[in-house]
Amino acid sequence: MHIALLEDETEQARNVQALLAEHKHDCDYFTTGHAFLAAVNHKSFDLLILDWQVPDISGIEVLKHVRRQIEWPIPVLFLTQRDSEADIVRALDGGADDYLSKPARPSELIARIGALGRRSNPESDKEILAFGPFRIYTQTRQVSLHGEVLALTDKDFDLALYLFRNQGRLLTRDLLLERVWGVSREINTRTVDTHMSRLRRRLGIKPENGFRIKTIYQRGYRLEAVDAAGEPAALPEAGTYDIGQPA
Structure with missing residues (x-):
């Protein structure tokens, strides 16, 4: 820590x-x-x-x-x-x-x-994490949206998992490099920006799905729960499951 x-x-x-x-x-x-x-x-x-x-x-x-x-x-x-x-x-x-x-x-x-x-972080050992319409399957390293499995790379999955487990928290680029990439500024922080932009599209992070990734100027990113109009909302009720896989 x-x-x-x-x-x-x-x-x-x-x-x-x-x-x-x-x-x-x-x-x-x-x-x-x-x-x-x-x-x-x-x-x-x-x-x-x-x-x-x-x-x-x-x-x-x-x-x-x-x-x-x-x-x-x-x-x-x-x-x-x-x-x-x-x-x-x-x-x-x-x-x-x-x-x-x-x-x-x-x-x-x-x-x-x-x-x-x-x-x-009480959900760290759960096999399936639920965040609104998203499901994260930690054992098979998959993410689904409304029941459909998304096409993600390994790094996409690692970044998505870290974002959702830390929703509402400011995540600096340096922290993301350390926790997701396992390095300390040995690669350019623009790597984080590139992956974050791509992940927004691949995950379907948008108000219709209950979340947005907010860019905090010169600091980093924060995953936030929002309503359909893009306004801050209460966090969607999260659930955890120990069995089952995406259909």
Whole structure:
């Protein structure tokens, strides 16, 4: 996972960063709330870790900004010295998903992060995913629209699966290169643009089918649920299935 950490003590931040790296997680740390929010608004992270007491904006205020500004339910873990029952309740009621008091035991921190990751993507082990009129068959690597199997390349399928699993989330070109292509800027980001343009056509991503791929200027893309007029809509009810294949 790509994790953003808010921690004003540099040594502690580097220790957490090193621990996460040992467990194959990338971590960017920030020592002020303003820097943290600027990064979260312009980059894609899978999970946020917040300290409560930082110099400029408290962690609880940062959490409020995140829940107002980020349109997908990104997991948030508090990691702080404040450990009163009132503080824990305030953080959880404010939108935090978990809470750990410092000093956290390394194994417990990693376990909590893993649990949050699984909770944010509960459909990751399902064989068939349903998104409105779309069905994604993870075992046979097929996508159908209104029951008709679409002609997709392997990379088309990987990109479609990642988009639908992260609908509503801003996906930067760099993140897509890493998660779908498995590279870090070793190929031109225009590769992403070319594939995204082609995927729109091949998938039939348009308002009549309940979705659009929105281009976010100089940042990336976001798959959004829309109504037939192209206006933002509630996410189509999604379902998951464990058996069956497209007709």
